[in-house]
């Protein structure tokens with residue numbers, strides 16, 4: 350086992366777990382360098398997809414909805430001027446890349462499929478884990494957008510609930526550059542919403558519980574490069590905008606239990622040509 354019994358107990362109690370030095374600086378640098386190469390190859394002309402957790406209409410476009418089995422690039426909300434031109438270089442404008450890096454890119458595949466992570470999933474009692482989605486998140490200097498309080502199970506809903514998030518710090522994450530914030534024990538508050546595809550096209554939030562988050566209880570999770578934060582699928586978490594001069598790169602991977610039902614109206618879908626796979 351990788352996790353000690355008291356760490357498992359803490360995860361169950363808190364809904365998150367911080368594992369320092371889980372990956373090496375060299376591993377972080379390798380995915381970062383690969384990301385730079387992917388961005389270099391990316392032609393932003395004609396692609397103006399913005400990622401925002403506040404405006405659902407902006408996340409309903411085909412480019413976003415078709416990204417479940419692709420490597421696609423989403424811009425920061427503040428990346429453009431009024432005429433739709435990039436205010437900065439594309440390297441300094443992209444919010445994130447998603448959502449099948451781990452299946453389509455050899456470097457991300459190698460980072461995501463290790464014996465260590467398979468053991469971690471086993472320790473977390475994720476039976477027959479499947480790698481559901483991956484994202485490389487930039488949290489760009491000055492324009493890195495806020496991510497409002499949410500539960501990952503809202504976006505990756507299963508029956509029964511069986512999703513865990515793995516959040517790797519590719520750079521140091523502190524309050525100043527927009528680290529994660531979490532509500533300790535908040536995974537016991539129940540699922541508040543689901544983000545689903547509408548039958549007529551587009552997406553909507555299906556509200557299950559209207560009550561607000563106890564956001565005053567949120568604590569910052571400041572971590573060093575190489576740290577892995579394990580997030581329970583029901584863990585309420587968020588991050589503030591990054592107005593500092595430093596980026597805050599992170600890589601996230603979500604796992605689901607293969608025995609759980611994955612509904613057809615979840616926003617994230619795959620074509621049969623790229624089925625979900627586990628660690629092998």
Ligand code: FE2
Pocket residue numbers: 499500501586
């Ligand atoms: Fe999240």
